[in-house]
Amino acid sequence: MNPWTLAAGAFLVGGGLPGLWLVVRGSAVERLAGLQLTSTMATLGLVAAVIGSGQSSLLIVPLAGVLMSFAGTLVYTRLLGRPS
Template identity: 60%
Template sequence: MAGGLGPALWLASRGSAVERLAGLQLAGAATVLTLLLLVQAYGPSSAIILPLTLTVLAFAGTLVYARLLGTR
C-alpha cells in the first residue's frame, strides 16, 4: 500500500489536469489504507478517527479540484 504512494505523487505532479486528478485520488486512497493498516497493527482504537477524517477531506479536495478544473 505504501508503494502506491510514489507513483500516485508522480502522477499528481506531472501530466494533464485529468491525470493529476487521478493521481490525487490514488494518493488519498493509498494514504488512507496505509494509515488504517498502521492503526489496526499498532495504534489504539481511538486513532481510527484520523484515516476516516482523511477520507472525507480527500473526497472534498477532489471535488474542489474538479470544480476549479471545470472553470477553465
C-alpha cells in the same frame, strides 16, 4: 514489526509514489487521478498502521483524511470545469 505495519509501508510506497508522480508530472486529469490514488493509498496505509498498533481510537485519523480528500477532489474537479 508486524504484518500490518509492513502492509502500511507497502500501501504508502507501492501506491503513494506512483500517485505522487502523476500529481507532479501529469496533465490536469492525470493529476486528479493521482490525487485520488494517493489519498486512497494514504488512507489504507493509515488504517493498516492503526490496526498494527492496536489502538482503535486512532481510526478517526483515516476517517478525517477520507472526508478531506473527498472535499478536495470536489474542489479540484470544480476548478477543472471552469473556463480559463
